[in-house]
Amino acid sequence: MNKFLDALSDKLLPLANKLGSNRYLAILRDAFMLAFPVTMFGSILVVITNLPFLSDSLRGTLYQLLGNGQLATMSIMTLFVVFGIGYYLTKSYKVEGVFGGAVALSSFLILTPFYTQSEGGEVVSNVLSLDRLGAKGMFLGMITAFVAAELYSRFSNKGWQIKMPDTVPPAVAKSFAAIIPGTLTLSIFLAINALVTGVFSVNLHDIIYDVIQKPLVGLGSSLGATLIALFFIQILWFFGLHGQILVNSVMDPIWNTLNLENLEAFKAGEAVPHIISKSFMETFTVGLGGSGMTLAVVLIMAFILKKKLYNDVGRLALGAAVFNVNEPVIFGLPIVLNATILIPWILAPILVTSLNYFVMFIGLVPAPTGVSVPWTVPVFFSGMIATNSIAGGLLQLVDVALVGFIWYPFLRILDKQPDSDL
Structure with missing residues (x-):
């Protein structure tokens, strides 16, 4: 038994140490925690408006009065995660994090269709569909945020910035320093969106959702994958x-x-x-x-x-x-x-x-x-x-x-x- 445990420890500990020190996994965890307070608020409202003993009319009234609290939190969780990834990843490269978060969020919105279809098939323009800001857009949001923050940080660390005199207030100087890296990053995502929508007549939301998100979510929702995850949780704790x-x-x-x-x-x-x-x-x-x-x-x-x-x-x-x-x-x-x-x-x-x-x-x-x-x-x-x-x-x-x-x-x-x- 001891020999088996020693052999298992030799295999698992190096892998666990690599996972624990991985920059991207740590940032992903922190980004979800950034979204936690607002999603917690939204969850409380969902519970209140859906208590099982409420009548349908009272439930409808409560949703009319409190529904915006849900829509502005849980329903747009992807936006908070995208900003969090952009912020923490940029900050990890010693670059001003808040601008990295803003650029990541803007990059994601560039790739997001500003239209939706009504139930009758009519296309409504200049609107954002909540499902693309929530569950359906989660994986594209994470991918976009990581790529945007990487690009923005690399451009910034190369010194491609507008330098202001020391007499300029720090907030103004930081804003000017973000112009060139931000413009370059957003231009790349704008070009990608133009290529995908103009040439292939699709959008990246649907591509990522169908090709990556649906298969992964389907796998992760299975009992088998869950039990494997639990097994590794227990084994790692054991060591x-x-x-x-x-x-x-x-x-x-x-x-x-x-x-x-x-x-x-x-x-x-x-x-x-x-x-x-x-x-x-x-x-x-x-x-x-x-x-x-x-x-x-x-x-x-x-x-x-x-x-x-x-x-x-x-x-x-x-x-x-x-x-x-x-x-x-x-x-x-x-x-x-x-x-x-x-x-x-x-x-x-x-x-x-x-x-x-x-x-x-x-x-x-x-x-x-x-x-x-x-x-x-x-x-x-x-x-x-x-x-x-x-x-x-x-x-x-x-x-x-x-x-x-x-x-x-x-x-x-x-x-x-x-x-x-x-």
């Missing part, structure tokens, strides 16, 4: 690396896109199209006590095991575990490099996630609506908010019981070990 951050940095673009598609369908009164989404991963994996679903583990340690050491660790970790922070038990049990509990550590999340997927697939519990629920919301409450149903909260309680059932025999083994073996 003391933050598996959630490392794996999420790769999967978050897909899971967030699925989340937005669910939210758009939910707001339109349609069936939620995806079970797997960011809300599903936050609520029905992390939302059960943190990475590895360890709330049940903490409860067993605190109140069932006999050794005072485990009782003390469990009771100290309980307060944090209620809010899904489980570093105290990961490093206090410890879970890290503890071969005795490797099996339940990996097995419990995989089995529980499979169960959750199945009961949502057959319609016994509603799939998450796409509302963003902070991962620190305690169990039961987060499930109700995410699914807009008490069934979601009850499913979480079943999950906690199942995790405890899987873990209990292994914790009893630890509890029976002589103190010298601890």
Whole structure:
């Protein structure tokens, strides 16, 4: 067993270190976090306007009064992500970040059609379609933002700037310095858009959506891909690396896109199209006590095991575990490099996630609506908010019981070990 773990560590740790230090993955994570406060606000409004006990007339009135809060936040999430990528990537190259964010956002809008079609087929000009600023435009937005920020930063660092005298106020000098790099970058994207629309009579939104986004989202929404992601999260944590951050940095673009598609369908009164989404991963994996679903583990340690050491660790970790922070038990049990509990550590999340997927697939519990629920919301409450149903909260309680059932025999083994073996 030890030889196997050593060999696995030798293979995984270099890969994990590369992922953790990757500039683009770190910036993508920060960009989504930049959008989090406004999307959280929008999610609260979605919950308020879609409470299950509201009548249709009251729901319509609330949407009329509060709907702009949703449209200006959740529905245009891609814009915040694009600006965030442009800002953080430009800043990482020691260039003024706010101009990089503005250029990235403008580059994305250059590639975005300023027209839409009505239900009758009539083309309406000089408007922006919300779906292109939300889920449908997410992947093009990310690609555009990375390329635009790279170009802008390279042009700036080559010194292709208008230099102003030292007596000029800094804000004015920075604006003039951004003119040439910004103009060059925007000109490139304008030329690309002119070529694609003029020669091929299509737009990049539809190309990227059909060729890249739909296949990736389809793959990421599958149970198999989700279980593979969970396996790597657990393995990385076992070796003391933050598996959630490392794996999420790769999967978050897909899971967030699925989340937005669910939210758009939910707001339109349609069936939620995806079970797997960011809300599903936050609520029905992390939302059960943190990475590895360890709330049940903490409860067993605190109140069932006999050794005072485990009782003390469990009771100290309980307060944090209620809010899904489980570093105290990961490093206090410890879970890290503890071969005795490797099996339940990996097995419990995989089995529980499979169960959750199945009961949502057959319609016994509603799939998450796409509302963003902070991962620190305690169990039961987060499930109700995410699914807009008490069934979601009850499913979480079943999950906690199942995790405890899987873990209990292994914790009893630890509890029976002589103190010298601890």
